[in-house]
Amino acid sequence: MARTGYQLLSPSPWPISAAAAVMGLCATLLIFCGEGVSWIFWGSLSVSFSLFIFVLCNWWSDVVKESTYLGEWSSYVVRTYAWGFRFFIISEAFFFAGLLGSFVFYGVGESSIHGVGFWPPRGIKPLVPWKMALLNTAILVGSSATANWALKFVQAHNTLNFDMEVKKSEIKRFSKSGKKLAGGTVDTYYYQDRAVVAFIVTIILGVSFTFLQALEYYWASFSFGDGIYGSTFYLLTGFHGLHVVIGTIF
Structure with a gap:
């Protein structure tokens, strides 16, 4: 690092493990959309979420050790991490903007197959x-x-x-x-x-x-499978709640 100013990382198992955990969570969401709450859903959720938390704890522990105790971070490394986090926040903003946009789009247009022209659709009592x-x-x-x-x-x-x-x-x-x-x-x-x-x-x-x-x-009187209203509502509030849970834990 003295020659380049950047940190030369050693091989780490955490990136591929994090990708596997996220893929497992996505598969869990698909299982929930197709079959609802079942033993397959709970099993996939337990394994994927446990792996996700395990990877985050160990990965962030390595980051703290490298930056605080081993002194491997130069000003260049700190700058790249700061810019990486800024881009992450921007991607999060676009992610939630897309979900909010879909909710508003279907709210002012066609609501669902079972209740065209009504928002919320007929049969759904909003919170x-x-x-x-x-x-x-x-x-x-x-x-x-x-x-x-x-x-x-x-x-x-x-x-x-x-x-x-x-x-x-x-x-x-x-x-x-x-x-x-x-x-x-x-x-x-x-x-x-x-x-x-x-x-x-x-x-x-x-x-x-x-x-x-x-x-x-x-x-709530509606579920994830109750048309576009239920799916966008639970996706939007669910991902927001997941951010709060992760922030509370870490």
């Missing part, structure tokens, strides 16, 4: 948006706020502990909000403790969101 959906939205916004607070506390702790060239203005800013010790020094564990509390609150809010969404699915 009330200003009840549990509104509560879940508030929980999600609150979890974003607590996650950002935790990030700020972690940055303050790291700045005061590890950045020897930090500007005096930064130290003064953190000192105003931090807890003072004898001699006027700042208690950096003040920020660490509050970061832990903010993370715990974020996790609780994420679990609450997932639980309420599961209740919403249980109480």
Whole structure:
């Protein structure tokens, strides 16, 4: 890396394993669309999701070791990871825009074979948006706020502990909000403790969101197979819920 500025990766089993796990999850979705909830569905879901979580834990563990403990990341590597994550966010935005676009397109056009001209289609009772959906939205916004607070506390702790060239203005800013010790020094564990509390609150809010969404699915009067309305609704909210679950775990 000293010659190129980039990290030369050793062979890793995680990319191909992640691809296999994603293929298994896609196959699980096809099984659900064709046969519904059955023992084949639960078996495929259990194996694929367990493999997916196992791969993520080990892959991200390797990334943390390489960057934090082995010191293999240069500024070039950090820059490429940052741009890669930006492109990932853009792809996520287009993914959800496509699902939302299909929902709106069929909402203003033909709704389904069984109820042309009606949205939602006849026989489907939609969920009330200003009840549990509104509560879940508030929980999600609150979890974003607590996650950002935790990030700020972690940055303050790291700045005061590890950045020897930090500007005096930064130290003064953190000192105003931090807890003072004898001699006027700042208690950096003040920020660490509050970061832990903010993370715990974020996790609780994420679990609450997932639980309420599961209740919403249980109480819904329509299923995935009820035309374009049911399929787009469950795909859109299901993938969004999956993002929340992964964020809560990791």
